[in-house]
Amino acid sequence: MSVARIVSVFGATGYQGSAVVNALLKTGTFVPRAISRDPDSEASQKLKARGVQVVKGDSLDKASLVNALKGSEAVFAVTxxxxxxxxxxxxxxxxxxDAAKEVGVKFFILTSLPSIKAATNGKYSDCIQYEDKVAVQKYLKASGLPHASLHLPYFLENFWKTNHLKKTDTGYNIAVPNYPATSRQSFLWVERDIPAAALALLNNYTDPSKDINGKVYPVVTANMTYPELAAKTSQALGAEVTYTNTGPTGVTRIDDMFAFLSGSNGYYTTPIPNPDLVALGMKFSTVEEFLAEEVKSRFGN
Structure with missing residues (x-):
């Protein structure tokens, strides 16, 4: 009898984790297990109805995670x-x-970010949303647990998740704070490319020749300026789409983040598509596919 290859997913009812659960369900190779603070929640019940294991676990309570992760081959973690x-x-x-290591998890995938503080020699030191992820990534590396980290850029789904694409009297406008029109940004289609990257790692991590353990993989769908993205969006929607830099928000960790990203043209320098992930069998999506499949259906007339 074959042993189920369980992949425990943190954030399975959220943005990134749900996309990974969906992909795992389709593989026939891995069994997704959702780690949920409330297995009785509506979102958890919907997962159960689809045949997903839902186990109670709170990321702030290690003991609950030890129980939740028992029997897992791998973990996909979002903090x-x-x-x-x-x-x-x-x-x-x-x-x-710690819980994954205690129960003998064989491979750990962490979604993370680079250190803005280190990249700018301390110029921008208040981006806690980046620096905390860096601290977790360093802890994971020091643990000795076989792992890989996915570094993520701006989410294309922010068009509707954070209302960056809005209807105007003449068409649509993309509005982003503190981002000059001449600076490029790195973009990611979360729903497609995060699970594709995760599956590429899961399918190959047992092969030492792939040299996956401890590596960081930027997952970037595209890199372009916001006006260039607006032009592509305009073509997809058949309507005028403009771009507006709305200026500073007054929240330091947000303004410094956008200042850093705009000053470094989206930061990530890995060729697009990332050749290391392509070598593992990952097929990246495109902005054009995202616009045709997601934006046109949500915003098109």
Missing amino acids: LPTFIPGKDEVVQGRNMV
């Missing part, structure tokens, strides 16, 4: 930012890593 009330991102990450 929530400390600025969300009641969350401490570093504690979350350490608990996930």
Whole structure:
């Protein structure tokens, strides 16, 4: 009898994790297990109805995670930012890593970010949403647990998740704070490219020749200026789409983040598509596909 290859997913009812669960369900190779603080929630019940294992576990309670992760071959981990009330991102990450190591998890995938503080020699030091993820990534590396990290750029789904694409009297406008029109940005289609990257790692991590352990993989769908993205969006929607730099928000961690990203043209220098992930069998999506499949259906007339 074959043993189920269980992949426990943190954030399975959220943005990134739900996309990974969907992909795992389709493989026939891996069994997704959703780690949920409330297995009785409506979102958890919907997962159960689709045949997903839902197990109670709180990322701020290591003991609950030890119970939740037993029998898991791998983990896909998303940590929530400390600025969300009641969350401490570093504690979350350490608990996930410690529990995974204790129960014998063989491979750990972490979604993370680079250090803005280090990249700017301390110029921008208040971006806690980046630095906490860096701390978790360092803790994971020091743990000795076989792992890989996915570094993520701006989410294309922010068109509707954070209302960056809005209807105007003459068409649509993309509005982003503190981002000059001449600076490029790195973009990611979360729903397609995060699970594709995760599956590429899961399918190959047992092969030492692939040299996956400990590596960081930027997952970038495209890199372009916002006016260029507006032009592509205009073509997809058949309507005028403009871009507006709305200026500083007054929130330091947000303004510094956009200042850093705009000053470094989206930061990530890995060729697009990332050749290391392509070599593992990943097929990247495109902005054009995203616009045709997601934006046109949501915003088109």
